[in-house]
Structures are given as C-alpha cells and as structure tokens.
Amino acid sequence: MSLGVAIVGCGVIGLKRAKALAGARLVACADRQPERAEALAGAAGSAAVERDWTRLVARPDVDVVIVATTNDALVPVTLAAVQAGKHVLVEKPAARNPAELQPVIAAAARAGVLVRVGFNHRYHPALARTRELVDAGALGPLMFVRGRYGHGGRVGYDKEWRANPELSGGGELIDQGVHLIDLARWFLGDFTDVKGFASTYFWQMPVDDNAFLLLRTAQQQAAMLHVSCTEWKNLFSFEVYGRNGKAQIDGLGGSYGVERVAFYEMSPEMGPPATTIWEYPGPDHSWAREFSDFLEDIRLNRQPNAGLGDARAALLIAEEIYRQSAAPLASTPAAVSQAE
Numbered sequence: 001m002s003l004g005v006a007i008v009g010c011g012v013i014g015l016k017r018a019k020a021l022a023g024a025r026l027v028a029c030a031d032r033q034p035e036r037a038e039a040l041a042g043a044a045g046s047a048a049v050e051r052d053w054t055r056l057v058a059r060p061d062v063d064v065v066i067v068a069t070t071n072d073a074l075v076p077v078t079l080a081a082v083q084a085g086k087h088v089l090v091e092k093p094a095a096r097n098p099a100e101l102q103p104v105i106a107a108a109a110r111a112g113v114l115v116r117v118g119f120n121h122r123y124h125p126a127l128a129r130t131r132e133l134v135d136a137g138a139l140g141p142l143m144f145v146r147g148r149y150g151h152g153g154r155v156g157y158d159k160e161w162r163a164n165p166e167l168s169g170g171g172e173l174i175d176q177g178v179h180l181i182d183l184a185r186w187f188l189g190d191f192t193d194v195k196g197f198a199s200t201y202f203w204q205m206p207v208d209d210n211a212f213l214l215l216r217t218a219q220q221q222a223a224m225l226h227v228s229c230t231e232w233k234n235l236f237s238f239e240v241y242g243r244n245g246k247a248q249i250d251g252l253g254g255s256y257g258v259e260r261v262a263f264y265e266m267s268p269e270m271g272p273p274a275t276t277i278w279e280y281p282g283p284d285h286s287w288a289r290e291f292s293d294f295l296e297d298i299r300l301n302r303q304p305n306a307g308l309g310d311a312r313a314a315l316l317i318a319e320e321i322y323r324q325s326a327a328p329l330a331s332t333p334a335a336v337s338q339a340e
Contacts (some may be wrong), residue, residue: 002023002025003063003295003298004024004025004027004059004062004063005025005027005062005064006028006029006059006064006086007026007040007065007066007068008030008056008066008067009031009066009067009077010030010031010036010039010068011031011068013091014031015040015043017066018040018043019287020285020290021288021291022289022291022292022295023292024063024295026040026041026044026047027047027048027061028047028048028049028056028061029041029047029049029056030049030051030056034051037049037050054080057077057080057081057086058084063086063087064088064089064294064298065077065078065081065087065089066088066089066090067081067088067089067090067091068091070161070167071095071167071168071174072096072167072169074090074091074094074095075100075103075104078090078104078115079104082104082107082111083107085111085113087113087298088108088113089115089118089291090115090116090117090118091117092117092119092178092179092182093174093314093315094308094311094312094315095315096168096169097315097319098315098316101311101312101315104308105308105309105312108308114294114301114303114304114307115307116290116306116307117308117310117311119178119179119182119306119310120286120287121183121252122186122286122290122305122306123289123293124249125259125278125280125285126259126280127238127249129261130187130261134242134247138242138245138263138265139241139245139246139247140242140244140245141242141243142187142221142240142241142242143222143241143242143243144222144223145184145222145223145224146224146225146237146239147180147183147184147223147224147225147226147238147239148225148226148227148228149176149179149226149227149228149236150172150176150226150227150228150230150231150234150235151176151228151229151231151234151235151255152229152230152231152232152233153203153209153230157203158203158205163203164206164207165206165207170198170207170318171198171200171205171207171209171229172198172207172211172227172229173198173211173322174207175227175229176227176229177211177225177318178311178314178315178318180227180238181215181225181313181314181317181318182306182310183238184215184223185310185313188221188223189221190313191216191223191317192216192217192218193216195324196212196214196215196225196321196324196325197211197321198211198322198325199211199325201230202230203230209229209230210226210227210228210229210230211228213225213317234255234257235256236252236256244265245263245266245273246263246264246273247262247263247264248261248262248264249261250262252284253280253281253282253284254284258279258281259281260278260279260280261278262276262277263275263277293305
C-alpha cells in the first residue's frame with residue numbers, strides 16, 4: 001500500500017510537493033490560511049483539511065510529513081512530526097540557524113525516523129549528469145567550483161516574509177544561498193575555511209540582498225559563490241572544474257532559461273576542448289525525483305543523501321558569513337506560522 005503523506009504549508013512550494021508525490025498519496029493538509037489548504041485538498045481529490053497542524057502530524061494514516069512553511073515554523077513542525085514517529089521532508093534551509101536545528105537532529109535519532117531536507121537542485125538533470133561525469137572520473141581530480149544564483153525580486157519584495165528576519169532567519173544567503181552551498185559541498189565535500197560577506201545594496205529591508213562567499217576544503221579545493229536578489233534577470237550558473245575538464249550548468253528551466261550542461265574535455269595536447277552539450281527542456285521534474293528517492297530511503301531504511309547534517313553544514317557556513325558581516329541570524333522565538 002502506498003504511504004500516506006501530509007503537507008503543512010499549502011503555498012507555492014506545498015502545491016509543487018503535492019503534485020510530485022511519486023506514487024504516495026496525500027491524505028491531509030494544513031495551512032494557517034484554511035482556504036489554501038482547502039484548495040490543495042480539492043486538487044488532490046480526497047485529502048482531509050486539518051485546522052490544527054499538531055493534529056495533522058499525529059494522524060495514524062500519515063506516514064510522511066512534508067513541511068513547506070515559513071522558516072520560523074520549519075523546526076516546530078518537523079520536531080512535532082518526528083516525535084510522532086513520522087518521516088519528514090522539510091524544505092531548505094530546515095531551520096533559521098544551526099543551533100535551532102540541534103533538537104531535531106537529536107529527536108530524529110531517538111525516534112529512528114528519516115528526515116530529508118529539500119535540496120531539490122541535486123535532482124535537476126543537468127546537475128545529476130554532472131555528478132555522473134564527476135563520479136566516472138571524466139573531469140579528473142576536482143579543483144574548484146564557481147556558482148551564481150539570483151533573481152530580481154518583484155514589487156513589494158521587501159515587505160514579504162523573506163524580508164522579515166524573525167520569519168526568515170536571513171536574506172538571500174538563507175534563501176537561494178543554501179542551495180549553492182549544498183551543491184558546492186556535494187561536489188567538493190566539507191569546507192574548513194569560510195570567508196565572505198552578506199550585504200544589502202538595493203532593497204530596503206533588514207536582511208541581505210547579496211552574499212559573496214569564498215570557501216576552501218582541507219585539500220585547498222575552492223568554491224566561489226555569489227547569490228543575489230538584484231540580478232534583475234533570473235540566473236543560475238554552476239561550473240565544476242577538474243584537472244581534465246569542466247562542466248558548466250546554466251539555467252533551471254522556466255524564467256531561468258533552458259537547463260543545459262556543457263562538458264569541456266581537455267585533450268593531452270590541450271588546445272580547444274572537445275565539447276558535449278546536453279539540454280533539458282520541459283517541466284521541472286526535480287521535485288518528483290527527489291520525493292521518489294525519499295520513498296526509496298524509507299523502503300530501504302537508509303539515510304537520505306541530503307539530510308539534517310547537510311542542512312546543518314550549510315547553516316554553519318551561512319552563520320559564519322553573517323558573523324563576518326555583523327548580521328547575525330535570527331535567534332529569538334517567533335510565533336509559528338505556515339506559508340509557502
């Protein structure tokens with residue numbers, strides 16, 4: 001029988017998750033705006049609407065809880081679900097800061113449940129193909145990665161919940177930045193040297209709109225990362241450099257442009273490299289691929305490849321960048337809310 005799924009937070013991301021359950025079935029949903037939960041439940045057919053998310057996570061027909069709330073509510077909802085014995089997929093960044101995440105890590109270990117963090121970029125086809133090239137040794141020993149990720153905001157962006165540090169925990173570094181940090185760690189491993197800064201250049205808000213990072217591993221491999229919500233034209237670019245070649249990923253589909261990866265393979269005599277390009281037009285299937293992998297994690301009782309440890313590592317780097325920028329992450333409790 002397929003696993004029963006509950007979704008807490010029925011905004012844009014909750015809806016994406018509901019459409020990408022990979023064979024599992026949505027049984028219940030909750031949102032602080034009941035009409036959003038009702039709309040999502042109606043689209044799913046027979047899902048129930050719970051006015052109280054604490055009742056939702058305790059339902060006996062729920063095996064997996066998807067947490068797609070504002071950042072201040074990620075930990076309370078995840079912790080309650082874990083304590084109720086449910087497996088959880090929690091959206092990135094999983095918490096507003098690393099200290100906030102510690103009780104969840106401890107509770108998941110005690111309960112023996114699995115928690116996956118929504119780093120769905122690992123499941124975009126261009127990034128997955130690049131991972132295959134790296135694992136096959138096609139790029140040779142890796143030297144460094146370079147990543148840029150950004151968007152241009154929209155009218156009223158500085159009044160949205162992401163601009164409120166009590167709800168978000170930070171700005172662009174916490175939002176799109178943790179995706180780039182996670183991808184850099186996915187290819188290079190842990191970083192032992194963290195430098196950079198976060199700043200607010202354009203938007204009138206108490207959180208950062210740009211962050212610049214220079215990270216190094218113990219083996220001196222480097223990651224140069226820039227995230228921005230003053231990009232104006234949506235941009236995703238991620239390059240992986242090895243001694244034998246380079247993989248360049250551009251686009252994520254939609255407003256970010258057609259997703260593609262170009263593999264530049266050096267010849268022994270150097271000169272112009274042999275070039276192979278793959279393009280991936282069409283809809284974004286990363287959400288379904290990610291959830292399908294999580295269902296397999298549950299079936300095999302294996303730890304997810306993007307779990308709480310990965311979220312904590314990304315948040316530790318963000319926290320250090322904020323420390324160097326004298327812009328600390330939010331640490332005071334805030335009322336639990338549910339949103340996209």
